[in-house]
Amino acid sequence: MAERTEQHRERAADGARIPTVIADDVHIIYKVNGGSRGKGSATAALNRMLRRKTAPGMREVHAVRGVTFVAYRGESIGLIGSNGSGKSTLLKAVAGLLPTARGKVYTDGQPSLLGVNAALMNDLTGERNVMLGGLAMGMTREQIRERYQDIVDFSGINEKGDFISLPMRTYSSGMAARLRFSIAAAKDHDVLMIDEALATGDRKFQKRSEARIRELRKEAGTVFLVSHNNKSIRDTCDRVLWLEKGELLMDGPTDEVIKAYERETGR
Template sequence: MADNQNVAAGAATTALDERVPTVIVDDVHLIYRVYGAGAPTPGSPVAALKRLVSREPARPTLRQVHAVKGVSFTAYRGEAVGLIGSNGSGKSTLLRAMAGLMPVNRGAIYTQGQPSLLGVNATLLGDLSGERNAMLGCLAMGMSPERAKSKVPQIITFSGINERGDFSSLPMRTYSSGMAARLRFAISAARNHEIMLIDEALATGDSRFRRRSEKRIRELRANAGTVFLVSHSIGSIRDTCERSIWLESGQIRMDGPTDEVTAAYEEYMARQ
């Protein structure tokens, strides 16, 4: 019996040792500045006109927002981590910092691999067709022209933009916001990512699109990727992520198994 226990303990230790960290967030603080309510942006025509009329020097009112306050955690290869929290809790700000799009004021973020941020506001070219945008997106992700061309039909099918007509040949500016967001997700999901950061993209489609998206996230994890998902849909978090981090007022309130974290979050929100 003792030998069996030792073997089991050794196997558990080996499994733990094989966990490869891909993202380390170490005591991160993120602060950004916003202009006060009603204050025109310095250098804008409105600000210039106001100075001319009042003959007063510009006194821009600035406010600092401490969006993330001392957050620390480690994510591992093959994990899907949900980020939940009420509006303004710092979820999207933290994703932007992890993607390298926002400087860290204090602390540090270390990544093993290149994070790819997918948000519903990713830029595509409005005057080009969906097919052309898909082609350019694949090329921008480093695919060869031949591979990119072969991926375009799969991207269009995945996005579902042709389910009610041949929209893929129309300019992107004719798309609804939901269609455009689904196409952005489909383009980004066309290749494997070492670290994929998804900001509310799964909230833009119907149940069929969400099922396809959740399946694709599981495939990315199976290919040794790490996925972070920000979503107000607790159902999507439960279906996709085995671990969740609850941010509130820029701080981690809970980090653990998704079922436990989401249950505590829903109870908290019900009391508000």
């Protein structure tokens, strides 16, 4: 049973805070291949598509189950839970990348989802990716040029050489993740969702990332952070949502929720 604190609703009612995301009884269901031994040829799959039939062995996964919460401007909210608990799936729904089977998600402003697996143009240089990434987020060319050096410096890409002028395929996964975060953090977001971005890079970069998230909060944005690193959650977030098996088990102050999570899981 979810412990949804009434203080969030009460503060919204008296006008003290402005809601940025409202999740109202959200259910997300998707279909996966169950490993059927039936006909698996491309021709058979095409025939099933044309006949609008579900492939044999296809099963439904109820990834998010009746999640309800309200996020407010200026908050930094951590999402915790074991692998497969629905954290990343929920963020994709908030970002508008996944449809809800039931329930609704309402957002004020444009949500931006940043994940360590977000696509980058491997054949283009880091410099070109900074430009394209900024444009994709709605920044003007002038804004990107003004913030370009700050993005490069923040990422630390050039600390060991002129990597920003090299193709992205020459980067390590950590370098690519740092540049991706740096591009996203250069813009003031209405709602910024970060999926494991702070899990990459050394402690020095994590500290810079945490400081930038605190700045984003001061600039009246809302930040969501998915991480298995409880220290990053404690250092960055003032509120935590705990999900397990797609259900919201607890929603409250960071220290309170993480202590309950650690007691339950031993992590």
